Amino acid sequence: MQSTEINRPREPQQQPAMHQWFETLRLPLLTLTGALALTSLALLSTGVSPLQAYRILLFGAFSSPGRSSDMIMLAAPLLLCATGLILTFRTGLYNLGVEGQLALGAVAAMLPLRLLPDLPAPLLWTLCFACAATGGALWALLAAGLRLYAGVSEIFAGLGLNFLASGLALYLVLGPWRRSGSASMSGTELLPRDLWLPTINTLRLAPLAPIIAIAALAIVWWVVRRTRWGLELRAVGLNPGAADRLGVPAHRRIAQAMAACGFLAGMAGAIQILGVFHQLIPNISSGVGLLGLLVALLVRADPRWVLPVSVVFASFTVGSVQLPLALGVDSSIAGVLQGALVLFALLARGLLARPG
Amino acid sequence: MRPSHHWLLALLFAAALLAACGQQPAAPPTTAPAAEQPTAAPATAAPSPAAPVATPAATTSAPGEYVFGMVLVGPINDGGWNQAHFEGARYVETKVPGTRLIYIDKVNPADRPNVQVEQAIEELISQGAKFIITNSAEFADGTNIAAEAHPDVYFLHASGDAVLRGVAPPNVTNLMGRMEYGKMMAGCAAALQSEAGKIAYLGPLIDPETRRLVNSTYLGAKYCWETYRGKPADSLAFKVTWIGFWFNIPGVTLDPTRVATDFINEGYDVIISGIDTTEGIVEANKASQAGKTVWAAPYDYREACAQGEAVCLGVPFFNWGPRYAEIIADARAGKFTPQWEWIGPDWSDINNPETSMIGFVKGPALTAENAATLDEFIGKLADGSLNLFTGPLNYQDGTVFVPAGQVADDKTIWYTEQLLEGIEGQSAP
Structure with missing residues (x-):
């Protein structure tokens, strides 16, 4: 992605009103049209009415309190990851390691739970989040270090570290942390009920999770819009060499952006442990990091849109669970729609950016 | 856009789309007609993935x-x-008029990373389900949690023991078949036919259930090796390799195809499967076609020999239908009784689809002579003259499992802590 394009100032006042509307709307219109066309094609090929499928995908997550809370509990870690990625995208980094940072955060969150289970729950949760955030940040710094000192692109460093982190989770689940008397990939022993994040009965909703995620978004929003540090990240993203010469410590900012993203991804890992799965499972990230990357790509790291798009993506995923029962179509169509949206957003941007 | 990043973005999308498209079932397709996709299932017609089969969204009862x-x-x-359970549920539809099955399959962290069992149960209840069957040991916690949240819905956790342990809500019942007998028959058939005296067991994950099934297989094999082949027990090699889950999850479990080929290359000439899927018999069949002498005993599903008739010694299978039908008919009539049930074969006819919970279908590869011997062995199990869980039996580490002269009770067998002495493989105590 051309970093200069992300933050190109718009000058709409120079254009007539109609044209201005068109200018603002043609990108989302093109994106939506393309994505819906592709997804509809996929749906039609299986003989399913696209309208019914879209109704379930869009509104299914809001059709019952239980589904809405499932959506919120998916949106919370997703929002944390996407929020962290705002920072790395602005710095011109593709932090594909976010999955691994989440997984390592989850593993780190297990440490206090296993070592100090007798502490009062609130203290234990605080420790869990602190450990998870630290773990995620250190894992991200490893990728940053590889990029800065070994010349390994953060993309490949991140991918490699993802494998390592999920391998570690797998080893722990099957080895030292396995359930007594068994060895199964299905996960560690379920946490005792009183160590779960306070959960509204029968809803599976832990209100702390979305609160933490929204607070994180607010802080990051303020940081990128209102602080010098945020501005410097952008400068590094636009041109690290030039930023360096102008007195911005580019290396340090790159490391900091990565660490901050890992910090937030690690928090998401703690939410997966304490609020969602209540145990460590091999696939603890459950693709939330990747989904976060799609969100960040779609909104071009603009903090204004991260929350709504995260909610929409989480709704697709949760709503899609009903698809097989209601329409006989596999729920993976949600992933197709999510992917298609981002794909067409990028295509549309590319087309519209062409001169003439 | 920097040119190098075109590729990376393309890669990212490919990865995301692939992940979204989900993973293929671990098993090769079977001959039985079955839907590729989970669908709501009407009582009268076979499910077809191409056609929507239920009125959408509305609670459709x-x-x-x-x-x-x-x-x-x-x-x-x-x-x-899973196919055995599914066909058991279909059986209920035919036997209990007015019942209709809806289901969600592939509920595991690889196929549906964001769906927990409680969520799947909620979806079924919101579609009108009054009775829920969950079919995996991993669903124990989730089933109980959902049952507490829905006291007006009945639950059957197959293979579970929450009722036995006293931790189940009152609307949960447990059901399991005494597959120990089926596994003894498979072990016996393997010992009768094996030329090398080397039997391999393709194990899923390690827990008390899988340990007691491996032990049963070994006990059957050892008995027939000593009694009918006239050879000493220590000349029989019996090895188990655990893949880590009930079926293949790429990158997470060992690949059962690979494990099976390793068995064959190490000279094991019978592969007994303990996993949900059919890699054992499929690989044995391939090796046999390539000229090797190797047999297989698949597991769980009555028709499993169809994956490799030429190498199939026989399949021990579950027949869930009849008991499912009784329990669901009772629940519907308001006579639900929570209990922990562990049901054996109908010894008068173990393969009777209307009465027997556990059966064993002999495979075409079993010689006529061995088939007759196996029948004699089954006869002994049936009339009670032979109980293989009779002491002295030791665990792998030498501790006593069943003292000499005693017979293990149900609880001792159910909570088997280790593999038996004489078995090569991990116990994970």
Whole structure:
């Protein structure tokens, strides 16, 4: 992605009103049209009415309190990851390691739970989040270090570290942390009920999770819009060499952006442990990091849109669970729609950016 | 856009789309007609993935209709554990008029990373299900949590023991078949036919259930090796390799195809499967076609020999239908009784589809002479003259499992802590 394009100032006042509307709307219109066309094609090929499928995908997550809370509990870690990625995208980094940072955060969150289970729950949760955030940040710094000192692109460093982190989770689940008397990939022993994040009965909703995620978004929003540090990240993203010469410590900012993203991804890992799965499972990230990357790509790291798009993506995923029962179509169509949206957003941007 | 990043973005999308498209069932397709996709299932027609089969969204239970739901850990057409459950549920539809099955399959962290069993259960209940069957040991906690949240819905956790342990809510019952007998028959058939005296067991994950099934297989094999082949027990090699889950999850479990080929290359000439899917018999069949002498005993599903008739010694299978039908009919009539049930074969006819919970279908590869011997062995199990869980039996580490002269009770067998002495493989105590 051309970093200069992300933050190109718009000058709409120079254009007539109609044209201005068109200018603002043609990108989302093109994106939506393309994505819906592709997804509809996929749906039609299986003989399913696209309208019914879209109704379930869009509104299914809001059709019952239980589904809405499932959506919120998916949106919370997703929002944390996407929020962290705002920072790395602005710095011109593709932090594909976010999955691994989440997984390592989850593993780190297990440490206090296993070592100090007798502490009062609130203290234990605080420790869990602190450990998870630290773990995620250190894992991200490893990728940053590889990029800065070994010349390994953060993309490949991140991918490699993802494998390592999920391998570690797998080893722990099957080895030292396995359930007594068994060895199964299905996960560690379920946490005792009183160590779960306070959960509204029968809803599976832990209100702390979305609160933490929204607070994180607010802080990051303020940081990128209102602080010098945020501005410097952008400068590094636009041109690290030039930023360096102008007195911005580019290396340090790159490391900091990565660490901050890992910090937030690690928090998401703690939410997966304490609020969602209540145990460590091999696939603890459950693709939330990747989904976060799609969100960040779609909104071009603009903090204004991260929350709504995260909610929409989480709704697709949760709503899609009903698809097989209601329409006989596999729920993976949600992933197709999510992917298609981002794909067409990028295509549309590319087309519209062409001169003439 | 920097040119190098075109590729990376393309890669990212490919990865995301692939992840979204989900993973294929671990098993090769079976001959049985079954839907590729999870669908709501009408009582009268076979499911077809091409056609929507239920009115969308609305809670779709017709007046007087009794909807029951099933949550399956694997695909309904896996040729093993899940297909056996699915066909058991279909049997209920035919035997208990007015019942209708809805289901969600592939509920596991690889196929549906964001769906927990409680969520799947909620979906089924919101579609009108009054009775829920969950079919995997991993669903124990989730089933109990959902049952507490829905006291007006009945739950059957197959293979579970929450009722026995006293931790189940009052609307949960447990059901399991005494597959120990089926496994003894498979072990015996293997020992009768093996030329090398080397039997391999393709194990899923390690827990008390899988340990007691491996032990039963070994006990059957050892008995027939000593009694009918006239050879000493220590000349029989019996090895188990655990893949880590009930079926293959790429990158997470050992690949059962690979494990099976390793068995064959190490000279094991019978592969007995303990996993949900059919890799054991499929690989044995391939090796046999390539000229090797190797046999297989698949597991769980009555028709599993179809994956490799030429090498199949026989399949011990579950027949869930009859007991499912009784329990669901009772629940519908308001006579639900929570209990921990562990049901054996109908010894008068172990393969009777109307009465026997556990059966054993002999495979075409079993010689006529060995088939006759196996029948004699089954006869001894049936009339009670032979109980293989009779002491002295030791665990792998030498501790006593069953003292000399005693017979293990149900609880001792159910909670088997280790593999038996004489078995090569990990116990994970």
